[in-house]
Amino acid sequence: MPNHSNGKPALLNFNEAGEAYDSDDKKPVILCLGKPDVHYSEAYSVKVLFDLAAFYDALPLYENLAAILLCQHAADEALPVIRQHPNTALILVFCDEPCLYPHDGNIPTEQQLTSAWQAWQQAYASYPELGKTHNPQDLLLAYLALRGDCLLTPERDLSSALSYRYPVLELFDLGDSQYFLKQAMRDELMSPVSLVDRVRQCTHCGHNKLNYVDLCPQCSSLDIKQQSAIHCFTCGHVGEQQRFMDGGRLVCPNCLTALRHIGADYDRPLENMECNSCQSFFIEAKVVARCLHCDHENDPSDLNIAQIQSFRITDKAKFRLRVALDERFSLDLGEQVSRDYLHWLVDWQLGLSRRHQIEFALLCLSFNRVEQAVDELGAAQVYRMIGQLGTQVKDRLRVTDVICQYEDHSYLLLLPNLPVDHLTVVQQKMRQLSQLVEGSSALDMAVSYYHAPSELVEGENGEFLIARLLAEASGHD
Amino acid sequence: MIDFLTTVFGLLGQIWLSALIDGQRTAFLLPAFIFIELSLLLVIVFGILHWYRHRQAFLSMPSTYHPRVSIIITCYGEGREIEKTILSFAEQIYAGHIEIIAVVDGAKQNADTFAAAMACRAWFERRHRNQPLRYPNRSYRVLPKWQRGGRVSTLNAGLHVAHGEIIINADGDTSFDNVTVALMVRHFQDPNVPAVAGALKVRNQTDGWVTRMQTLEYMMSIQCAKTGLARWNMVNNISGAFGAFRRDFLRKIGGWNTHTAEDLDLTMRIKAYFGRHPNLYIPFEPHAIGFTEAPATFKEFRQQRLRWDGDLLFLYLRKHKQSFRVRLLGIKNFIFTVIYGVLQEIILPFLIFLFTLWLFVIYPAGYAWGVLLFVYFLYLGQAVLMLALYYFLISERREQELWIFLWSPIYPLFAFFRKMWSMVAALYEIVGRGHEETSMAPWWVIKRGTKF
Numbered sequence: 001m002p003n004h005s006n007g008k009p010a011l012l013n014f015n016e017a018g019e020a021y022d023s024d025d026k027k028p029v030i031l032c033l034g035k036p037d038v039h040y041s042e043a044y045s046v047k048v049l050f051d052l053a054a055f056y057d058a059l060p061l062y063e064n065l066a067a068i069l070l071c072q073h074a075a076d077e078a079l080p081v082i083r084q085h086p087n088t089a090l091i092l093v094f095c096d097e098p099c100l101y102p103h104d105g106n107i108p109t110e111q112q113l114t115s116a117w118q119a120w121q122q123a124y125a126s127y128p129e130l131g132k133t134h135n136p137q138d139l140l141l142a143y144l145a146l147r148g149d150c151l152l153t154p155e156r157d158l159s160s161a162l163s164y165r166y167p168v169l170e171l172f173d174l175g176d177s178q179y180f181l182k183q184a185m186r187d188e189l190m191s192p193v194s195l196v197d198r199v200r201q202c203t204h205c206g207h208n209k210l211n212y213v214d215l216c217p218q219c220s221s222l223d224i225k226q227q228s229a230i231h232c233f234t235c236g237h238v239g240e241q242q243r244f245m246d247g248g249r250l251v252c253p254n255c256l257t258a259l260r261h262i263g264a265d266y267d268r269p270l271e272n273m274e275c276n277s278c279q280s281f282f283i284e285a286k287v288v289a290r291c292l293h294c295d296h297e298n299d300p301s302d303l304n305i306a307q308i309q310s311f312r313i314t315d316k317a318k319f320r321l322r323v324a325l326d327e328r329f330s331l332d333l334g335e336q337v338s339r340d341y342l343h344w345l346v347d348w349q350l351g352l353s354r355r356h357q358i359e360f361a362l363l364c365l366s367f368n369r370v371e372q373a374v375d376e377l378g379a380a381q382v383y384r385m386i387g388q389l390g391t392q393v394k395d396r397l398r399v400t401d402v403i404c405q406y407e408d409h410s411y412l413l414l415l416p417n418l419p420v421d422h423l424t425v426v427q428q429k430m431r432q433l434s435q436l437v438e439g440s441s442a443l444d445m446a447v448s449y450y451h452a453p454s455e456l457v458e459g460e461n462g463e464f465l466i467a468r469l470l471a472e473a474s475g476h477d
Numbered sequence: 478m479i480d481f482l483t484t485v486f487g488l489l490g491q492i493w494l495s496a497l498i499d500g501q502r503t504a505f506l507l508p509a510f511i512f513i514e515l516s517l518l519l520v521i522v523f524g525i526l527h528w529y530r531h532r533q534a535f536l537s538m539p540s541t542y543h544p545r546v547s548i549i550i551t552c553y554g555e556g557r558e559i560e561k562t563i564l565s566f567a568e569q570i571y572a573g574h575i576e577i578i579a580v581v582d583g584a585k586q587n588a589d590t591f592a593a594a595m596a597c598r599a600w601f602e603r604r605h606r607n608q609p610l611r612y613p614n615r616s617y618r619v620l621p622k623w624q625r626g627g628r629v630s631t632l633n634a635g636l637h638v639a640h641g642e643i644i645i646n647a648d649g650d651t652s653f654d655n656v657t658v659a660l661m662v663r664h665f666q667d668p669n670v671p672a673v674a675g676a677l678k679v680r681n682q683t684d685g686w687v688t689r690m691q692t693l694e695y696m697m698s699i700q701c702a703k704t705g706l707a708r709w710n711m712v713n714n715i716s717g718a719f720g721a722f723r724r725d726f727l728r729k730i731g732g733w734n735t736h737t738a739e740d741l742d743l744t745m746r747i748k749a750y751f752g753r754h755p756n757l758y759i760p761f762e763p764h765a766i767g768f769t770e771a772p773a774t775f776k777e778f779r780q781q782r783l784r785w786d787g788d789l790l791f792l793y794l795r796k797h798k799q800s801f802r803v804r805l806l807g808i809k810n811f812i813f814t815v816i817y818g819v820l821q822e823i824i825l826p827f828l829i830f831l832f833t834l835w836l837f838v839i840y841p842a843g844y845a846w847g848v849l850l851f852v853y854f855l856y857l858g859q860a861v862l863m864l865a866l867y868y869f870l871i872s873e874r875r876e877q878e879l880w881i882f883l884w885s886p887i888y889p890l891f892a893f894f895r896k897m898w899s900m901v902a903a904l905y906e907i908v909g910r911g912h913e914e915t916s917m918a919p920w921w922v923i924k925r926g927t928k929f
Contacts, residue, residue: 226609248570248659260654260873261768262568263561 028117029062031055034072040110052078060087066117069107070095079103083171089139090130090146092120101167104147120146127321137180140172141189142321144313152311154196161207161293162199164308178306187407189317192309200289200303204296211292212300214285216275220297224285227274230266232259238269238281319371320408333394333403333411342404345414346462353452361423362450362465363413363430365393366473369444370409377442388437389445396429410470423451448472513820517702518859520813522866524705529870535663542666543573546658547641547724551631552581552649557593558770565652567600567612571659577617579649580635583625590649594619627918628717632733636724644727645675648718650770652680657765661721664760671726671747674712674761675719676700680768687778689884690891691771696881697863700763700871707761710751711813715744715759719767735926736796737915738788745797748814751807763871779898784915786822786902791912793818795929826900829893856889 027045033055035048044066049055052074059082068091070078075097082088093103094113108116123146124130130142144150154164166177174180184190199208216224228241230250237254244250250259250266259266273282288297337345352358373382397403402414415426430447434440448469548566552559559579566577584591601617603610622634632646643665645658657675664673677699679692699716706712715722717740730746733739744759751757772778793801793814803811836845864881872878906912913923 228611245570249656250570258873260656260766261652262565262655263652264768 026064028064028066030067030069030113031058031062031065032069032071033074033078034070036069036071036107038107038109040113044110044113056081059085062087065091067092067094067104067108067113069093070097070099070103071107073097075099075103076101080171080173083139083143084136084173086134086139089172090124090142092116101171123148130321133321136172136174137184137189138321140168140174141313141317143168143172145318145321149312151193152190152313154308154310161205162201162306162308163208164197164199181309181311184311188314189320190311191314192307193312195307195309197308199306199308200300201306202289202291202294202296203298203302203304205291205294206304207291207293208306209292210289210298210303212287212289214287216273216278216280217282217284217286218280219275219278220286220288221275221277223276224273225276227272227281229269229272229274229281230259231269232257232266234265240274333390333397333405336403336405339404339406342402342406342412342414343462343466345402346465349414349416350452350456350460350462350465353456357453359417359419360452361415361418361426362452362469363415363426364406364448364466364469364473365411365413365430366446366448366470367409367443368446368474369442373442377439381439382443385437385440385443389433389440389443392433392436396426406466406470410473412466412469418451420451420454423449446473446475513816513825514859517817517821518862520709520711521702521705522862524708525701525866525870527708528704538663540663540666542662543571544642544662544665545574545576545640546571546643546645546662547576547578547635547639548645548647548658549632549635549639550577550579550647550649551628551635552579552587552590552594553583553628553631554587554590555649556589559590559593559649560597561652562647562649563594563597563617564600565655566647566658567615567617568655569615569653569658570655571614571662573614573662574641575615575658576639576641577615578620578635578639579617580620580622580631582622582627582631584621585623586625591619591621594621625919627735627922629733629735629739629918630922632739636727636732639724642724643721644724645721646717646719647767648769651677651718651767653719653768654764654766657767660762660765664762665721665723667758669756669758670760671723671750671757672715672744672759673721673765674703674707674715674759675721676703676761676763676766677716677718678766678768679771681770681773684773686887687775688771688773690888691778693860693864693881693884693888694891694895695771696867697860701863701867703761704763704871706813707759709809709813710758711810711817712744712759712761713813713817714741715747716740718769719765735918735922736791736929737784737912737917738792739917741789741792742796745792745800748810749800749805751810752803752805755807764873766873782895782898783902783905786899787906788912788915789818789822790903790906791910791929793823822899823903826896826903829896830900853889856892857886860885860888860892 027043030040030044030046032046032048033052034050036046040046047058047062049058050072055078065088068082068088070093075095076099079093079095079099079101082091082093094105094107095103096107104116127142127145133139133142144152152166152168154166156163157165162178166181169177169180181190185192200210201208202210213222214224215222229238230241230244231238232244232252232255234257235252235255237252239253241250243253244259251257252259252266257265262268269281273285274280275282287300289300289303290297346362349358349360353360367386370382373385397413398415400416402416404412404414406412418426427447427449434445450465450469550559550562550566563577563579566575569575579594579597581587581591581594598617598619601610601612601615618638620634620638622631626634635646636644643662645661647653661673661675664670677695679688679695681688682692683689703712717738720740726747730743730750734742734746736742747757747759772781800806801811801814806814833849836848840848861882864885868875868878868881915923
């Protein structure tokens with residue numbers, strides 16, 4: 001809580017008579033941008049601000065914030081700021097103005113507000129670790145979870161690249177929505193509920209404002225026209241019908257034969273398009289999907305296809321909010337590398353191993369029953385076991401070993417320059433781990449190993465290898 | 478009429494008798510037999526020359542007359558052959574609208590023809606909204622007559638639904654040059670023209686000698702004869718395979734009439750107004766050409782001519798004997814119809830037959846053969862003259878038709894057989910009422926037609 005004795009903005013409290021008064025009590029606060037039409041009793045402390053800058057400044061001030069009411073325009077501007085501020089990201093927001101973003105409904109009566117707030121508080125209580133969350137992704141998951149598994153639904157928006165946007169994702173500033181959702185699906189944090197639409201995107205810029213045009217297959221010119229062509233049997237000349245017209249007759253412009261009888265003197269060849277640029281005849285024009293955004297010409301069958309879906313958060317995501325956000329459930333193994341960097345490192349080591357027979361080992365350490373263990377033994381017991389295991393593992397690592405928390409309860413250890421006979425020692429040590437820590441069998445710890453160059457497989461890359469090790473360790477092979 | 482015939486017969490009989498008595502003069506009497514042919518020949522030759530002189534003026538006359546034209550295509554068992562016909566009308570170079578109506582007689586029995594007609598709709602429709610029409614200004618409809626009713630009912634059904642100012646009737650096995658409609662319509666600019674006769678050629682010319690001979694015959698009897706005769710407004714017949722009519726006129730005279738040879742019947746009925754309306758004129762357009770399938774074997778050819786020539790006699794001497802009046806036909810067409818229709822087509826074959834028989838009975842074979850050789854060269858001369866007139870003045874496909882002269886020496890023999898066969902047909906009609914055996918309509922329709 002910042003010290004706001006000096007920089008405290010001028011806040012106005014209203015009593016029942018509508019008179020402003022100063023109050024510092026611990027009543028739940030309703031922060032209002034603009035004066036609400038609804039009257040709230042003394043049970044709430046109503047703070048009204050008219051200036052947007054002052055409103056933003058007030059966001060971090062209240063710990064016992066019940067709700068925010070947006071009673072004047074600028075809701076579109078204020079709502080993202082509210083959601084991106086860690087203090088107010090999950091708070092109930094009500095708004096009467098039309099708004100680009102989703103909120104919790106129209107300005108409620110006191111009764112409605114009370115019940116909504118109570119429900120919110122109840123939901124909030126089941127996620128005790130939420131207060132520590134600052135990561136926008138977790139805030140988003142929490143936002144959805146606190147609102148009764150609210151769906152993440154797309155909305156039509158012609159100005160966006162895909163013609164659809166996810167307003168909630170925008171609220172939390174999560175970057176490219178498609179990329180985010182793909183990651184979230186891979187991590188099993190979100191699961192699709194229903195397919196809303198399927199849109200085709202430019203392969204170059206990803207926009208879906210495409211214009212399907214038919215072009216000359218020879219020179220790709222746009223300037224083509226339907227043509228009735230005539231084929232003279234006498235000389236084989238094929239040309240535009242207009243050039244054959246001679247008074248009321250058809251005369252071949254090439255051999256000057258009068259063409260009188262269809263099928264006997266002439267016919268209409270199938271080619272019935274002509275290019276005005278290169279004069280070539282063709283049957284079917286080449287159709288391309290030209291991107292109106294970047295002018296890239298796509299083959300219609302090559303276009304990227306994006307599925308526009310609505311999503312809900314998974315149980316795994318809720319578990320993550322409840323448990324995994326708690327750092328005490330993670331092994332404390334010192335400094336770690338990111339997944340992408342691990343991929344790169346493994347690929348590099350594999351490359352070295354192929355070329356120079358460099359030896360290295362990759363270990364996957366996985367706890368497969370943390371969730372159940374928390375339920376069965378209680379969080380405190382699990383904290384203790386994980387803490388002990390972390391210390392044990394850390395003691396056995398060399399300074400040069402690389403660690404990555406690849407998934408919530410899976411760790412990958414890259415042990416460079418490890419001869420194959422040393423690997424058996426490592427394996428032995430790891431096996432001993434569970435015996436050293438009492439009760440740790442409840443976590444169902446499993447370890448899988450890989451050693452290069454002894455297990456080197458042609459064509460295998462880092463990502464494959466890691467996926468295989470993870471699968472082996474988690475038991476679903 | 479009968480009186481007139483007896484007079485002619487009497488006159489010829491006297492020539493005949495004197496020749497019989499004084500056998501030595503036979504050779505000199507020969508031209509008497511071809512007197513009839515010769516008179517026709519002269520009319521035709523001068524007609525063609527006259528036509529040729531005025532042809533350029535006719536073609537270069539500016540025209541903005543492009544009325545809607547309805548084509549009635551009579552389809553029966555042609556199958557996919559009708560596609561050629563329909564396509565050839567779609568391909569017409571004509572600024573106005575052409576309504577193509579494929580009337581399928583007995584669409585139930587002729588399911589393949591009906592299916593082919595339905596399939597042709599694709600040419601006149603758009604596959605999608607942005608596709609330009611392949612044939613703008615052309616419309617197409619199929620009119621299936623589920624119950625077979627014969628040619629006449631087919632034509633009248635087409636006439637009933639036609640919207641065009643000009644009606645063109647066409648056989649399902651006949652395809653047309655792309656200037657046909659434009660040339661035919663050009664004649665209708667003259668309000669006195671109730672109908673225009675169209676030209677026919679043989680599509681399967683190269684199938685064999687029978688079709689080669691018929692090609693020559695068509696050239697002489699259609700391209701030449703009709704061009705010449707039409708110049709003097711004496712066209713003998715508006716072909717059932719291809720003719721054009723002013724719709725209102727056609728409807729007023731009641732459309733086509735039952736019985737066989739409905740085309741000749743219609744021509745006679747139009748001509749029956751010539752006496753009262755001397756300005757009426759039926760032109761012939763030799764460059765509006767329908768290519769039709771001719772009988773490819775000799776047997777089929779004989780069957781076809783047995784029908785045609787028998788029908789001719791039925792029409793002239795039975796159904797339309799009342800029309801042989803100067804008051805109805807006008808003097809010119811009266812004389813012509815008698816000379817052409819009765820003398821040349823019906824009586825001359827008998828005369829030639831009897832003459833040949835008599836020649837061999839009276840004279841030594843050598844002399845008889847000599848006379849026949851003379852007659853042969855006479856007819857060859859006539860044929861070559863006609864073909865030359867055709868080739869140099871009328872033909873529009875000279876480069877493809879030089880072969881006709883090569884085949885012309887056989888033609889007189891073919892013509893001789895044709896004449897003899899036409900006599901058989903006449904006898905068959907007189908004795909056996911051959912016209913009632915037509916395949917052009919089902920028996921239950923024929924049975925109800927008025928007896929003549």
